[in-house]
Amino acid sequence: MAYALQQLINGVTLGMIYGLIAVGYTMVYGIIGMINFAHGDVFMIGAFVSLVSLLGLAALGVSAVPLALGLTLLGAVAISALYGWAIERLAYRPLRGSFRLAPLISAIGMSIALENYVQVVQGARVKPLAPVVPGGLTLMTEGSFAVQLGWMQVVIVVVTLAVLALFTWLVTKTPLGRAMRACEQDLKMAALLGIDTDRTISLTFVIGAALAAVAGLLFLLYYGSIDFFVGFIAGVKAFTAAVLGGVGSLPGAVLGGLLIGLIETIWSAYFSVQYKDVAAFSILAVALIFMPTGLLGRADVEKV
Amino acid sequence: MTEHAAPLLAVDGLTMRFGGLTAVDDVGFAARAGEITAVIGPNGAGKTTVFNCITGFYRPSAGRLWLTRADGARIALERLGGERVASRARVARTFQNIRLFAGMTVLENLLVAQHNRLMAASGFGLLALLGTRGYRAAERAAIERARLWLDRIGLIERADDPAGALPYGAQRRLEIARAMCTEPVLLCLDEPAAGLNPRETEALAALLHDIRASGCSLLLIEHDMGLVMRISDHIIVLDHGRKISDGTPAAVRADPAVISAYLGDEDEDEAESGA
Numbered sequence: 001m002a003y004a005l006q007q008l009i010n011g012v013t014l015g016m017i018y019g020l021i022a023v024g025y026t027m028v029y030g031i032i033g034m035i036n037f038a039h040g041d042v043f044m045i046g047a048f049v050s051l052v053s054l055l056g057l058a059a060l061g062v063s064a065v066p067l068a069l070g071l072t073l074l075g076a077v078a079i080s081a082l083y084g085w086a087i088e089r090l091a092y093r094p095l096r097g098s099f100r101l102a103p104l105i106s107a108i109g110m111s112i113a114l115e116n117y118v119q120v121v122q123g124a125r126v127k128p129l130a131p132v133v134p135g136g137l138t139l140m141t142e143g144s145f146a147v148q149l150g151w152m153q154v155v156i157v158v159v160t161l162a163v164l165a166l167f168t169w170l171v172t173k174t175p176l177g178r179a180m181r182a183c184e185q186d187l188k189m190a191a192l193l194g195i196d197t198d199r200t201i202s203l204t205f206v207i208g209a210a211l212a213a214v215a216g217l218l219f220l221l222y223y224g225s226i227d228f229f230v231g232f233i234a235g236v237k238a239f240t241a242a243v244l245g246g247v248g249s250l251p252g253a254v255l256g257g258l259l260i261g262l263i264e265t266i267w268s269a270y271f272s273v274q275y276k277d278v279a280a281f282s283i284l285a286v287a288l289i290f291m292p293t294g295l296l297g298r299a300d301v302e303k304v
Numbered sequence: 305m306t307e308h309a310a311p312l313l314a315v316d317g318l319t320m321r322f323g324g325l326t327a328v329d330d331v332g333f334a335a336r337a338g339e340i341t342a343v344i345g346p347n348g349a350g351k352t353t354v355f356n357c358i359t360g361f362y363r364p365s366a367g368r369l370w371l372t373r374a375d376g377a378r379i380a381l382e383r384l385g386g387e388r389v390a391s392r393a394r395v396a397r398t399f400q401n402i403r404l405f406a407g408m409t410v411l412e413n414l415l416v417a418q419h420n421r422l423m424a425a426s427g428f429g430l431l432a433l434l435g436t437r438g439y440r441a442a443e444r445a446a447i448e449r450a451r452l453w454l455d456r457i458g459l460i461e462r463a464d465d466p467a468g469a470l471p472y473g474a475q476r477r478l479e480i481a482r483a484m485c486t487e488p489v490l491l492c493l494d495e496p497a498a499g500l501n502p503r504e505t506e507a508l509a510a511l512l513h514d515i516r517a518s519g520c521s522l523l524l525i526e527h528d529m530g531l532v533m534r535i536s537d538h539i540i541v542l543d544h545g546r547k548i549s550d551g552t553p554a555a556v557r558a559d560p561a562v563i564s565a566y567l568g569d570e571d572e573d574e575a576e577s578g579a
Contacts, residue, residue: 178419179416179419181408182419186405194420195420197387
C-alpha cells in the first residue's frame with residue numbers, strides 16, 4: 001500500500017513533465033498538422049539553459065533559491081522560445097505548401113542538428129547538478145518503508161498546474177488563443193477573416209517551446225543530471241503521451257502525459273526497470289488499436 | 305438605385321483559363337456601391353470562377369478587377385491575391401459549403417472576425433495578460449458589435465453554444481454575420497440560400513436588405529430565382545463563361561438570350577433539324 005502510494009506520487013510527478021512537453025506537440029499538430037520532431041530538443045535546450053543559468057547564478061552568489069529558480073525559469077523560457085521561433089522560421093515555414101513529408105524530414109534534421117550542436121558546445125558527458133530543492137515530507141511509514149513526498153515533487157506539480165492554468169486561460173480567453181483555435185479548425189478561413197496565420201503559427205511554436213523550457217527546468221531539478229540526448233527519449237515519450245491522449249487535444253496531452261508517467265513508474269516498480277519503455281509503448285500500441293483517435297481526440301469528420 | 309453611382313467594383317475583360325478550358329471568357333460588369341448585384345447562370349456558367357478571381361483565390365489569365373475605395377483610390381484586386389483581398393481591399397466572402405469554426409462558440413466566431421483590431425489593442429496578447437484598460441475597452445466593443453449582429457440574425461440566445469450545433473439556416477446567417485464583422489465594403493455570397501427552407505430564405509432576404517441598408521454592397525451568386533429577382537438591384541447572367549445579359553431584374557427576365565440559356569433554344573433545334 002505504502003509502496004503503491006509512493007509510486008503514484010513519483011508517477012504523477014514524471015507525468016506532469018511529460019504532459020508539459022506533450023502540449024507543445026499537440027498544439028503544433030493541431031494547427032499545421034505536422035509532428036515537430038525537434039520539440040524534444042527544445043526541451044533539452046531549456047534544460048541546458050537552466051543548468052548554465054543555475055550554475056552561473058550560484059557563481060555570482062545568488063543564494064536565495066526562489067530568486068535563482070525564478071530568474072532561471074524566465075531565462076530558460078525566453079531563450080527556448082527564441083529557439084522555437086527560429087526553428088519554425090528556418091526549417092518549417094519555407095516548406096509550407098510543399099509535400100507533406102518535407103517538413104517532417106526537416107524536423108528530424110533540425111532535431112539531429114540541435115543535439116549535435118549541444119554536444120559540441122557543452123560536451124558529451126552527463127552534466128550533474130546538486131539538488132537545489134532538497135528534503136521533503138514523510139507522509140506515512142509502513143514497516144521499514146517510508147512514503148516520501150519531496151519538496152521538489154511539490155514544486156513540479158505546483159509549477160506545472162500554474163503554467164497549465166495560465167496556458168488554458170491564454171487559449172480560451174484571449175484574442176491570440178481564439179486565433180490559434182480558429183487556425184486549428186480552418187487555416188484558410190482564418191486567413192480570409194484577417195488573421196495573420198503566419199504570425200499565429202509562429203506564436204504557437206513560441207508558446208510550445210516556452211512550455212517545453214519549463215519542463216526542461218523541472219526535469220533538470222528532479223533528476224539532477226542531463227546530457228545532450230535527454231530530449232530524444234523525453235520527446236518520444238511526450239509524443240506518445242500526445243497520441244495516447246488524442247493528438248490535437250490539449251487536455252488529452254496532459255492526461256496522456258500523466259498516464260505515460262504512471263505506467264512507466266509503476267512498471268519499473270513492480271516488474272522491470274529495463275522494460276519500462278517497452279511497457280509504455282506497448283500500452284500506446286494497444287490503446288491505438290481500440291481507440292485510434294486517442295482518449296480525448298475527436299474523430300476526423302469528413303468534410304463535404 | 306441611381307445609374308450614376310460610382311461602380312464599387314469594375315470587372316473588365318476577365319478571362320480565366322484552366323489548361324485548355326476557358327471557364328470565364330472576356331466578362332465585364334460593374335457592381336455599384338449600395339446595391340445588391342447578382343450573378344446568375346446555369347450550372348458550369350463560370351459564376352464561382354468569377355467569384356474566385358474577385359476574392360483572390362485565382363489569378364485571372366487576363367482582365368482587370370478594380371475596386372474603388374470610399375476615398376476614390378482604386379485597388380487592382382487581381383494584383384493583391386490571396387488573403388490580402390480580404391484584409392486590404394475589405395472584400396469578404398462566404399462559400400457554397402459552410403465553413404464556420406464549428407468547435408468554437410457562436411460569439412467566438414464573430415470575435416475571431418474582429419481579430420486584427422483586438423490583437424492590436426491587446427499588444428499581441430501581452431496587454432491582455434495584464435488586463436489593461438485599452439484592451440478591455442476593445443474587447444467590450446468587439447463583443448458589443450458581435451451582439452448587434454447576433455441580434456440581427458436572431459441568434460442572441462445561442463451566443464455561447466458551439467457553432468456546429470446550430471441548425472443549417474442559422475449557420476448560414478451566422479456565416480454572413482461573421483463576414484460582416486470584418487467590416488467589408490463588398491460582401492460576396494456564394495449561394496447563400498442553398499439548402500434553406502422558404503422561411504429561412506425569407507429571413508435571409510431580410511438580412512441582405514439590412515446589410516445593404518447599413519452601407520455594405522453585395523455581390524451574390526444564387527440559384528433561387530425567386531430570391532434573386534426580389535432582392536437584386538442589378539443582375540448579370542453568364543452562360544458557358546460569357547456574359548449574355550446585364551440589367552435590372554425585369555430587363556433580364558424578359559431577355560430572350562437568358563430564356564434560351566435556361567430553357568434551351570427552340571430555334572436552334574429547329575434550325576438544326578431543318579438543315
